[in-house]
Amino acid sequence: MSGNPILVEAWRGASVESAHRGALAVVDADGGVVLALGDTQRPIFPRSAVKVLQALPLVASGAAEALQLGDAELALACASHNGEPAHLATAAGMLAKAGVDASVLECGAHWPYREAFQREMAARGETPSTLHNNCSGKHAGFVCLAHHRAGRAPLFDFAKGYAQPGHPVMREVTQALQAATGWDLSKAPQGIDGCSIPTFGIPLQHLARAFARVGTGVGLGADEARAARRLREAVAKAPFMVAGTDRFDTRVMQRLGERVFCKVGAEGVYCAALPGRGLGVALKIDDGNTARAAEVVMAALIEAYVALGDGEALLMRSLSHVALKNWNGIAVGSLRASEMLRAAAV
Amino acid sequence: MSGNPILVEAWRGASVESAHRGALAVVDADGGVVLALGDTQRPIFPRSAVKVLQALPLVASGAAEALQLGDAELALACASHNGEPAHLATAAGMLAKAGVDASVLECGAHWPYREAFQREMAARGETPSTLHNNCSGKHAGFVCLAHHRAGRAPLFDFAKGYAQPGHPVMREVTQALQAATGWDLSKAPQGIDGCSIPTFGIPLQHLARAFARVGTGVGLGADEARAARRLREAVAKAPFMVAGTDRFDTRVMQRLGERVFCKVGAEGVYCAALPGRGLGVALKIDDGNTARAAEVVMAALIEAYVALGDGEALLMRSLSHVALKNWNGIAVGSLRASEMLRAAAV
Numbered sequence: 001m002s003g004n005p006i007l008v009e010a011w012r013g014a015s016v017e018s019a020h021r022g023a024l025a026v027v028d029a030d031g032g033v034v035l036a037l038g039d040t041q042r043p044i045f046p047r048s049a050v051k052v053l054q055a056l057p058l059v060a061s062g063a064a065e066a067l068q069l070g071d072a073e074l075a076l077a078c079a080s081h082n083g084e085p086a087h088l089a090t091a092a093g094m095l096a097k098a099g100v101d102a103s104v105l106e107c108g109a110h111w112p113y114r115e116a117f118q119r120e121m122a123a124r125g126e127t128p129s130t131l132h133n134n135c136s137g138k139h140a141g142f143v144c145l146a147h148h149r150a151g152r153a154p155l156f157d158f159a160k161g162y163a164q165p166g167h168p169v170m171r172e173v174t175q176a177l178q179a180a181t182g183w184d185l186s187k188a189p190q191g192i193d194g195c196s197i198p199t200f201g202i203p204l205q206h207l208a209r210a211f212a213r214v215g216t217g218v219g220l221g222a223d224e225a226r227a228a229r230r231l232r233e234a235v236a237k238a239p240f241m242v243a244g245t246d247r248f249d250t251r252v253m254q255r256l257g258e259r260v261f262c263k264v265g266a267e268g269v270y271c272a273a274l275p276g277r278g279l280g281v282a283l284k285i286d287d288g289n290t291a292r293a294a295e296v297v298m299a300a301l302i303e304a305y306v307a308l309g310d311g312e313a314l315l316m317r318s319l320s321h322v323a324l325k326n327w328n329g330i331a332v333g334s335l336r337a338s339e340m341l342r343a344a345a346v
Numbered sequence: 347m348s349g350n351p352i353l354v355e356a357w358r359g360a361s362v363e364s365a366h367r368g369a370l371a372v373v374d375a376d377g378g379v380v381l382a383l384g385d386t387q388r389p390i391f392p393r394s395a396v397k398v399l400q401a402l403p404l405v406a407s408g409a410a411e412a413l414q415l416g417d418a419e420l421a422l423a424c425a426s427h428n429g430e431p432a433h434l435a436t437a438a439g440m441l442a443k444a445g446v447d448a449s450v451l452e453c454g455a456h457w458p459y460r461e462a463f464q465r466e467m468a469a470r471g472e473t474p475s476t477l478h479n480n481c482s483g484k485h486a487g488f489v490c491l492a493h494h495r496a497g498r499a500p501l502f503d504f505a506k507g508y509a510q511p512g513h514p515v516m517r518e519v520t521q522a523l524q525a526a527t528g529w530d531l532s533k534a535p536q537g538i539d540g541c542s543i544p545t546f547g548i549p550l551q552h553l554a555r556a557f558a559r560v561g562t563g564v565g566l567g568a569d570e571a572r573a574a575r576r577l578r579e580a581v582a583k584a585p586f587m588v589a590g591t592d593r594f595d596t597r598v599m600q601r602l603g604e605r606v607f608c609k610v611g612a613e614g615v616y617c618a619a620l621p622g623r624g625l626g627v628a629l630k631i632d633d634g635n636t637a638r639a640a641e642v643v644m645a646a647l648i649e650a651y652v653a654l655g656d657g658e659a660l661l662m663r664s665l666s667h668v669a670l671k672n673w674n675g676i677a678v679g680s681l682r683a684s685e686m687l688r689a690a691a692v
Contacts, residue, residue, distance in 0.1 A: 119467075
């Protein structure tokens with residue numbers, strides 16, 4: 001990541017106080033590069049940004065149809081959600097359709113990331129379960145796929161260890177990721193994700209191409225192309241499920257619908273499909289900052305590559321040039337996509 | 347900040363997932379440079395890292411003595427605290443000695459940064475006041491200085507606007523900062539801090555020298571040298587007050603006592619005095635990450651420049667090479683001071 005350019009600046013008064021470097025790729029479904037900044041060849045861990053790719057087998061296999069999963073459930077399978085009541089209920093409903101409960105989940109439990117939701121739960125005397133894990137919908141999707149693959153085996157038995165690399169379900173999910181990205185995962189750097197499934201190092205150029213494929217179907221198998229379209233439709237119809245209150249992905253897709261499919265990942269990763277332009281986007285902030293850097297870059301790229309109406313443009317500008325206030329509500333600065341990024345992304 | 351080196355790496359498995367660049371200076375009280383990495387001449391906003399410098403007038407003026415402020419109160423005047431009950435009570439006690447209450451504070455209110463404390467407060471049905479602001483002790487110190495300077499004027503009237511650059515109290519505080527750093531603040535970049543007082547752009551080399559002065563008294567006026575010694579002693583005796591439960595500064599100074607005076611600031615700033623070596627330290631992470639970058643660098647510098655016993659060395663190593671676990675408690679990686687930093691800081 002040496003030499004990656006500054007993509008976001010944090011201004012205080014008339015000074016740049018802090019800055020975020022990173023790399024990004026915007027490519028078409030054939031891998032044609034529209035924009036590449038920084039090192040887009042180095043493998044990076046895409047983390048939760050590729051949940052839609054990991055959900056392809058759920059739909060392509062017929063499992064989603066067999067269990068009659070609807071828009072909310074499919075959107076949740078692609079989600080890093082806030083752990084709000086609707087997210088919990090939907091994840092629990094997916095598991096119920098498969099005939100199991102949350103005890104099957106191997107994602108671990110954590111408090112919702114949003115502090116206000118933590119406080120609301122604490123005020124009600126609640127503590128977090130695996131359903132609150134931001135990945136519980138993805139894991140519930142894995143369990144639904146396991147249900148489809150279990151045959152006559154009891155699901156609790158068959159699903160056990162589904163988060164491990166060698167389990168048939170995780171092998172199928174990993175194969176889908178490899179096919180969509182065109183990157184040999186058997187030779188890729190490997191790590192363990194926050195929710196305990198494997199994460200693989202994949203170059204941004206390959207991730208961006210995978211998302212161009214998600215947006216267009218080009219380069220995917222017929223079942224996977226159909227699955228990608230179904231998942232994008234589901235998220236466009238139920239954007240609350242993919243994230244939640246006040247979240248970037250929810251706000252953007254509530255406003256822009258199917259014109260953008262964007263998905264955040266941990267450690268400053270963002271991926272998006274821009275179907276109208278046939279483009280895929282993948283970016284990684286060197287320092288791993290998602291909330292104040294990766295989101296700002298993604299907003300600037302949507303501004304550059306999606307035709308926006310006036311209100312839409314105002315929303316996106318508020319996300320690519322974010323006003324900062326202090327504890328007294330006094331304006332102290334802003335987060336801004338760098339001039340270099342603005343000039344390059346046209 | 348172009349070209350600043352990588353100081354901290356975030357590893358996942360056998361890969362560097364993210365990295366933090368920055369600059370740092372280690373100097374003696376005469377300004378002699380022991381170590382400089384990156385751009386140490388560019389002015390940076392030191393934020394809360396210079397609270398001890400801003401507290402010098404409180405002691406040097408005689409205000410602290412007149413109000414009989416003790417170790418806990420003086421430590422709190424230098425603090426970015428957790429908003430725990432002892433912090434609130436101590437801040438309230440300082441104000442009571444000056445004859446006023448928390449309504450005089452101009453720092454604004456915020457929930458404690460630690461999520462667990464937010465949840466505990468929410469479970470008790472509490473909401474944050476200005477006393478919870480991590481800067482309430484610093485502001486209470488300003489009010490105590492105002493009490494000393496108010497003469498016959500009612501303190502509420504005299505103190506009003508104390509956080510503004512033109513108020514006599516803030517002018518005195520700013521003058522102390524200028525004298526200690528040897529940097530002309532009238533020409534420096536200026537911003538508004540989180541608690542609404544001005545923050546000034548100062549090069550790391552000047553900040554580091556100021557902390558060498560705090561640790562040795564060399565280069566300070568007699569009153570300021572005495573005040574610096576008193577404040578260091580107070581923090582060493584009451585390290586809980588300067589930060590709180592599980593915080594870096596509290597843990598380090600509980601263990602190392604007067605051998606280290608370290609202080610965190612927002613946006614990845616850290617300063618320290620290492621009196622035994624006569625050194626001052628100042629560092630800034632480019633991307634502004636304090637918890638997982640600035641702290642790791644400071645820990646590595648303490649390892650390099652302070653003679654440590656076995657248990658002390660273990661503590662510092664646990665802070666400069668931090669094990670990371672996921673939601674299931676599985677080891678997934680670590681935060682590490684970079685090899686470059688380790689090799690340079692000797």
